[in-house]
Amino acid sequence: PDSLSPFGKGGLNAYAYCAGDPVNRSDPSGHGFLEDLESSLYIGAAVLNGIMGLLAVRAPIRAVFKGVKVKPQAVASNNLTSPVQATRRPATRAEKISAFTGVSALVATAAWAASFALTTTDPESPAIHPLRIAAILISYPTAGLRGWSIARSIMDKRVQKAVPELRSRRGLGSIIRE
Numbered sequence: 288p289d290s291l292s293p294f295g296k297g298g299l300n301a302y303a304y305c306a307g308d309p310v311n312r313s314d315p316s317g318h319g320f321l322e323d324l325e326s327s328l329y330i331g332a333a334v335l336n337g338i339m340g341l342l343a344v345r346a347p348i349r350a351v352f353k354g355v356k357v358k359p360q361a362v363a364s365n366n367l368t369s370p371v372q373a374t375r376r377p378a379t380r381a382e383k384i385s386a387f388t389g390v391s392a393l394v395a396t397a398a399w400a401a402s403f404a405l406t407t408t409d410p411e412s413p414a415i416h417p418l419r420i421a422a423i424l425i426s427y428p429t430a431g432l433r434g435w436s437i438a439r440s441i442m443d444k445r446v447q448k449a450v451p452e453l454r455s456r457r458g459l460g461s462i463i464r465e
Contacts, residue, residue: 325419329399332426344392347385350378381436388433395425 354375378386402418 325416325423328423329419329426332423332430333396333399335426335430344385344389347378347382348389350382351386354378355382381439384432385436388429388436391425391429392433395422395429398422398425 354377357374357376359374398418399422402415402422405412405415405418
């Protein structure tokens with residue numbers, strides 16, 4: 288029976304969703320298309336998250352948990368023999384967002400893996416579909432946040448390169464102090 292039929296239980300009809308080809312295609316439940324769509328969407332999101340994850344995960348997570356080492360400022364009262372402690376600053380907003388996206392990508396992957404394990408062990412489990420939907424709903428915003436974070440860091444680098452050029456072009460070196 289087709290639980291998605293707009294007419295109630297549509298009855299047993301193995302050829303209702305065969306796209307005009309009952310020899311090569313058969314979907315007695317009518318849910319095969321949704322499962323294929325979910326799998327395709329998640330695979331696309333996983334590839335996108337994986338590529339961006341390679342670019343932006345390890346250092347931000349370390350920054351959130353340990354902070355970022357900052358070189359100490361030279362002080363006139365310190366001599367060369369006195370040890371100067373390296374300080375740590377807290378993680379920036381961009382580092383926190385990047386760390387969050389890395390962790391949420393792992394959560395999405397775990398949800399998808401759980402749904403896949405359920406599909407192979409208990410294909411009739413009611414938890415399969417919600418796990419796949421959760422994985423998809425987590426993956427796409429995660430990919431968007433990662434893309435935004437990477438684009439922002441690229442723009443920051445461009446701005447840092449442009450500032451010295453602007454100073455030399457306009458003679459603003461005496462007005463803008465470093």
